[in-house]
Amino acid sequence: ASIKSDVATIKGDLNTLTNRISSVELRVNNLESGAVDRNERLDKLEEYMEYQAKYASELWDRIQDLENRSRRNNIRVIRVPEGTENNFSSNTVFLMGLLRDCLQLGPEISFEIERAHRSLGPKPSEGQRPRPIIACFLRFTDKSRVLNSAREMGSLSWQGEKIMVFPDMLPELAAQRHGSTPVRHKCKMLGLRYAMQYPAIFRITVAGQPRQFTDPEEALTFLQELPQAKEGRREIPAPRREEK
Known part of the structure; x- marks a missing residue:
């Protein structure tokens, strides 16, 4: 009788444990499903925020362009x-x-x-x-x-x-143009025609061929690779600076 009672107790405990494990599994499944759903929502939110940031940047560029153009005179x-x-x-x-x-x-x-x-x-x-x-x-x-x-x-x-x-002009555009100062100095040293075009496009004329740059570092690299820069000589005669 004692053995039967112990077996019955063990069976009851096993049933209780089984029920609790099933409950835990259900909760874990719910948590995993919720985590997947939250990850999907976060991915969509990140995509939306990236789009909004890009859109806001484009709007800001357009606003600056409009304001700078309103100051052209x-x-x-x-x-x-x-x-x-x-x-x-x-x-x-x-x-x-x-x-x-x-x-x-x-x-x-x-x-x-x-x-x-x-x-x-x-x-x-x-x-x-x-x-x-x-x-x-x-x-x-x-x-x-x-x-x-x-x-x-x-x-x-x-x-x-x-x-x-x-x-x-706006301070942002003025700072952007100021970044081309080393390029202007280099053009003067080499006797090259150059011009600053709106908004901040630097144009250099070499052997009658114009080149345009928006990155001052790229323009400096281009100038340093010219034969006259490597030989340390100027174009003769040195042409006057072009105006925008």
Whole structure:
């Protein structure tokens, strides 16, 4: 009787253990199914986030392009003392006279400025750097003529102040173009024609054949592989720099 009782107890325990194992297996299966489902959802979410990041980057590039294009007729005039424009009827009249004086433009050269103003921000205290003047030309050709004249003169002076004239663009594009400075220096050393095209495409003309680069490192590598670079000589005669 004792043996039968023990066997019955063991059978009961085995049944209980079997039921518990079956319950654990069911829960494990549910967890595995849930994990597979979550992994699939995570994969889809990662794909969606990657698409959104790419789309946002494309939108940002388009916004920057639109803003830079909206500034194509603009220039920035740097280091003009604050308040010097107050004695004139308008900022445009003041700036047109300043540019004519600095660039030594005769009356036969005409250009029109639609509007001009100091950059946004609080007026600097005495002794601080003056805010740039931003001007919008009526015609792109007028803006290009002024920039070319400023570039040819090199150093500009107005009422004892050294001023500078630059095209107006977003800081991101300005930094991108600034990265091509070593390429410009190398082109000057080799006497090659070069030009910076919008937005930041560097064009080099070698033996009458133009080459375009968007990566300054790639452009430098190309220049270093030229025969005249290896021989340490310049093109003769050295052509003038091309304008964009």
